[in-house]
Amino acid sequence: MLSSVRTWAPRLLLLTVLATSLGGCSEKEDDPAAVATTGIVEGTISPSGSIINVTATNAGGLTFLAAPNATTGAFSLPNLAPGTYTLSFTPANGYVTPTSRTITVVAGQTASAGTVVVASNGLVKGGTMSWNTDGVTYSSTQLVGEVNAAQGLLYITSETLTGDVRDLLNLSLAQSFAGTGTYTLGSTYQNASLQRINKGLITAQYRTTDPAAGTITISSYNAVAGTMSGTFGFSGTDFTGSSPRTATVTNGTFTLRF
Numbered sequence: 001m002l003s004s005v006r007t008w009a010p011r012l013l014l015l016t017v018l019a020t021s022l023g024g025c026s027e028k029e030d031d032p033a034a035v036a037t038t039g040i041v042e043g044t045i046s047p048s049g050s051i052i053n054v055t056a057t058n059a060g061g062l063t064f065l066a067a068p069n070a071t072t073g074a075f076s077l078p079n080l081a082p083g084t085y086t087l088s089f090t091p092a093n094g095y096v097t098p099t100s101r102t103i104t105v106v107a108g109q110t111a112s113a114g115t116v117v118v119a120s121n122g123l124v125k126g127g128t129m130s131w132n133t134d135g136v137t138y139s140s141t142q143l144v145g146e147v148n149a150a151q152g153l154l155y156i157t158s159e160t161l162t163g164d165v166r167d168l169l170n171l172s173l174a175q176s177f178a179g180t181g182t183y184t185l186g187s188t189y190q191n192a193s194l195q196r197i198n199k200g201l202i203t204a205q206y207r208t209t210d211p212a213a214g215t216i217t218i219s220s221y222n223a224v225a226g227t228m229s230g231t232f233g234f235s236g237t238d239f240t241g242s243s244p245r246t247a248t249v250t251n252g253t254f255t256l257r258f
Contacts, residue, residue, distance in 0.1 A: 035107075035108075036107045036108030037081070037082075037107055038078070038079045038080055038081055038082075038105075038107060039080055039082060039105040039106050039107055039108065039109050039110065039111060040076060040077065040078045040079075040080065040105075040109075040110040040111065041056060041076070041077040041080060041085065041087070041103055041105060041110075041111050041112075041113055042074070042075070042076045042077075042110055042111070042112060042113065043074075043075055043087075043112065043113030043114055043115065043116060044068075044072070044073045044074050044075070044114075044115045044116070045068045045073035045074075045075065045089075045115075045116050045118060046073055046115050046116065046117050046118065046224065047073065047118065047224070047225050047226060048068070048069065048070060048071055048072060048073035049070055049073075049092060050073075050091060050092055050095045050118035050120075051068050051073075051075075051089050051090065051091055051092065051095070051098075051116070051118055052067065052090045052091070052092050053065050053066070053067055053089070053090040054066045054067075054068060054075045054077065054087060054088075054089055054090075055087070055088045055089070055090070056077050056080060056085040056086070056087055056103075057085060057086045057088065058080075058081070058083055058084070058085050059083060059084060064077050064080060064085075080105045081105070082105050082106055082107045083104070083105055084102060084103070084104050084105075085102070085103055085104075085105060086100055086101070086102055087100060087101050087102075087103055087113055088100040089116060089118070091118060094120060094121055094123055094125050094258075095118050095119065095120055095121060096118070096119045096120070096121050098116050098117070098118050098119075101113065101116075117224060119223075119224075120147075120223075120226040120258050122146045122147050122148040122153075122258055123144075123145075123146055123258060124143050124144055124145040124146065124147065124156065124256055124257070124258050125226070125257045125258055126141070126143065126256075126257045127141070127143045127254060127255050127256040127257055128140070128141055128143075128253075128254065128255050129143060129156070129158040129169070129252070129253070129254040129255075130251075130252070130253055130254075131169065131232070131233075131249050131250070131251060131252035131253075132249070132250045132251045132252075133167075133194065133247055133248065133249050133250075134247065134248075137251075138160045138162075138167060138169075139160070140158045140159055140160045142158065142159040142160070143156060143157070143158050143159075143254075143256065144156075144157050145157055145256075145258075146258075147177075147228060147256065147258040148177075149177055149178055149179055149221075149223060152173070152174070152175045152176050152177050152178065153173070153174060153175075153177055154171070154172070154173040154177035154218075155170065155171065155172040155173070155174070156170070156171045156172075156254065156256065157169070157170045158170075158254075164198055164199045165196060165197070165198050166196070166197040166198075167194065167195070167196055167197075168193075168194070168195040168197070169192075169193070169194050169195075169249070170192060170193045170194075170195075171185070171192050171216055171232060172189075172190070172191050172192065173189070173190050173216070174188075174189040174190070175189045176189065176190060177218075179218065179221045179223075180218045180219065180220065180221050181217070181218060182215050182216070182217045182218075183215065183216050183217075183218075184211065184212065184214070184215055185208045185213055185214040185215060185216055185232070185234045186208040186209065186210045186211045186212060186213035186214060186234070187211055191207065191208045192207075192208045192213070192214055192216070192232070192234045192236065192249070193205065193206060193207045193208065193236060194206040194236055194247055194249060202240070204238045204240065204241075204245065204247070205238055205239075205240055206236025206237060206238045206245075206246070206247040207236050207237060207238075208234050208235070208236055209236075209237050210235070213234050213235050213236065214232065214233050214234020214235060214249070215232065215233065215234070216230060216231070216232040217230050217231050217232070218230040219231065226257055226258045227255075227256065227257060227258075228254075228255070228256040228258065229253075229254065229255045229256070230253070230254055231252055231253050231254075232249070232252035232253075232254070233248075233249055233250050233251070233252050234248075234249050235247070235248045235249070236248075236249070
């Protein structure tokens with residue numbers, strides 16, 4: 001009997017040690033949390049579509065590009081190593097390059113570049129115009145021109161084509177444009193005209209020659225968004241023939257993107 005106990009004692013001790021060891025292994029320690037090594041830069045372009053690319057350049061000259069969302073203007077530059085970056089912007093056609101800005105990236109954080117407001121170069125980029133002359137309604141989406149309140153400048157030219165006949169309607173405020181309001185048409189610097197071309201030949205040029213020949217009303221104007229709308233009407237005289245002729249433009253409306 002004593003011999004049997006002596007035989008089993010070492011075995012029980014071994015089993016106890018193994019059990020203790022296995023039990024300790026079953027209680028795993030939690031893995032340490034991953035440490036962030038990069039950060040993010042986010043911002044918004046206004047108006048949307050005015051910037052093609054946003055470029056972040058680090059102190060070493062490495063560049064990282066992001067294309068803003070065409071609808072919302074939002075942009076994001078992820079996975080940037082900590083440090084100071086210069087943000088620069090590539091404008092779309094018709095917009096002025098914004099001033100670059102400096103931003104600091106911290107690991108594990110999102111740095112906000114805020115809203116980057118992009119100025120238009122003032123050139124008309126699209127829109128609509130309609131008017132009535134001699135009982136006929138004309139409408140066009142073929143518009144060119146420029147809007148620059150800082151220089152008091154507004155001019156719009158719209159073109160319509162009916163068969164072989166082209167009509168060019170022009171509205172011009174050369175020194176007085178300052179945003180919303182009503183402006184008279186009929187002086188040297190505030191005028192309107194309607195030119196008619198048939199098969200390449202000018203057949204009429206109706207111009208505002210009377211100081212009270214007409215008006216243009218700017219009902220909405222947003223320089224930041226680059227939008228404008230308004231109404232107009234005028235009476236023009238053509239002196240190209242043997243005797244003067246007149247034409248009246250009524251119910252004129254327009255919307256612009258610039």
